[in-house]
Amino acid sequence: MNELLIATNNLNKRLELVSILKGQLTDVDILTLHQFPEFKPEQEKGKTFLENAEAKALYAAKKLKKLVLADDSGLVVPALDGEPGIFSARYAGEEASDKDNRNKLIEKLSLLNEEERKGYFECAIALATPEKVLKVTLGRSEGYLVTEARGGGGFGYDSLFVKYEYNKTFAELDGEVKNKISARGKALEKMRNCLLDTFLQNL
Numbered sequence: 001m002n003e004l005l006i007a008t009n010n011l012n013k014r015l016e017l018v019s020i021l022k023g024q025l026t027d028v029d030i031l032t033l034h035q036f037p038e039f040k041p042e043q044e045k046g047k048t049f050l051e052n053a054e055a056k057a058l059y060a061a062k063k064l065k066k067l068v069l070a071d072d073s074g075l076v077v078p079a080l081d082g083e084p085g086i087f088s089a090r091y092a093g094e095e096a097s098d099k100d101n102r103n104k105l106i107e108k109l110s111l112l113n114e115e116e117r118k119g120y121f122e123c124a125i126a127l128a129t130p131e132k133v134l135k136v137t138l139g140r141s142e143g144y145l146v147t148e149a150r151g152g153g154g155f156g157y158d159s160l161f162v163k164y165e166y167n168k169t170f171a172e173l174d175g176e177v178k179n180k181i182s183a184r185g186k187a188l189e190k191m192r193n194c195l196l197d198t199f200l201q202n203l
Helices: 011-022 049-064 085-090 098-109 175-181 183-201
Strands: 003-006 029-032 068-076 118-128 133-145 161-163
Touching (some): 003 011, 049 068, 049 133, 068 183, 118 183, 175 183
Antiparallel strands (some): 118 133
16 A cells, blocks of 8 residues: 545645655655546535544545545634634635635734734644544644735745744745644644554555
């Protein structure tokens, strides 16, 4: 079993995950859902990032008979009752663009004082075979939000999120630096040993 399927149709997320995993796994063919155009993901029904990640991974693993890695992640602003949270990708509507979502968040952030504009990215990653979920890991990256987009890198809310101690938004940071300190990077690092053990057992 030298194949790993990353269960996402989000191009930016796929590129980020592949970039991180390529540095951790060797001799592994990393597939994506773009190679399975007939596959239709199940609608998200979970109430947490963890529930959604587990469901995505197991559903894709069963349907495609592959070892699957799936994630669910988003931005949480406690002062906004946890918004955008699990609705981060569709905060401004089902067909919303990243810019639409950012604009809605900026409107809400503008009603908060600077001290209240704290937030964090959270990422849950699940690894599953067609039979079961093998492991789930969580990562979190804390910082604060700005009300004007900064930087040309990243995606989603990256241009509004400043990581503590860096004084730069995720969109202003070098990609390698971001991958080390991001919620997704932290969750993947926790998953690393399980991934390696899974591939070793199937050699």
